Amino acid sequence: MSAIKQLADNEVFRAFATYVAVVLLKMMLMSLITSYYRLTRNVFANLEDAIGHVKGGDAKKYVRTDERVERVRRCHLNDIENIVPFVGIGLVYTLSNPELSIALLHFRIFATSRILHTIFYLTPLPQPSRALSFFIGFLVNASMAYATLRSVSYF
Numbered sequence: 001m002s003a004i005k006q007l008a009d010n011e012v013f014r015a016f017a018t019y020v021a022v023v024l025l026k027m028m029l030m031s032l033i034t035s036y037y038r039l040t041r042n043v044f045a046n047l048e049d050a051i052g053h054v055k056g057g058d059a060k061k062y063v064r065t066d067e068r069v070e071r072v073r074r075c076h077l078n079d080i081e082n083i084v085p086f087v088g089i090g091l092v093y094t095l096s097n098p099e100l101s102i103a104l105l106h107f108r109i110f111a112t113s114r115i116l117h118t119i120f121y122l123t124p125l126p127q128p129s130r131a132l133s134f135f136i137g138f139l140v141n142a143s144m145a146y147a148t149l150r151s152v153s154y155f
């Protein structure tokens with residue numbers, strides 16, 4: 001059996017791949033939400049975008065910022081700051097041969113925390129809701145990094 005086939009058959013890897021797909025799809029959704037607010041509020045990042053969408057008048061005035069668009073962009077940036085580490089740390093953690101039940105717990109808590117973070121940020125809900133959801137996801141990444149270092153570290 002090839003190494004790739006072996007990896008694909010590994011239950012922890014399959015669980016990891018599933019949750020990576022979930023959180024990356026959630027992150028990709030942020031681009032669509034940003035575009036939605038740009039188009040419905042006529043808020044553009046570039047003059048050529050404004051010219052393409054605003055008929056007549058001075059397109060320059062639609063090259064501006066808007067609190068709603070900026071909120072979605074901050075939420076997207078926060079996803080990048082946390083989901084990219086999840087993909088990297090999660091992969092090495094998966095390769096360190098963890099227990100399936102413990103790995104699943106990490107992946108599920110992380111995905112839930114990021115979905116909640118988005119809901120809390122975009123609604124928006126009062127703090128500390130968003131801070132807690134961020135912190136839980138952060139702890140999951142830290143826990144996977146710690147477990148990996150404990151089991152396979154080679155300095």
Ligand SMILES: N[C@@H](CCC(=O)N[C@@H](CS)C(=O)NCC(=O)O)C(=O)O
Pocket residue numbers: 074075077078081130131132134135
């Ligand atoms: N880059 C983040 C680092 C800290 C962080 O991620 N905090 C969480 C909980 S308060 C957050 O949602 N920050 C808002 C954000 O990143 O826009 C920041 O500037 O706030």
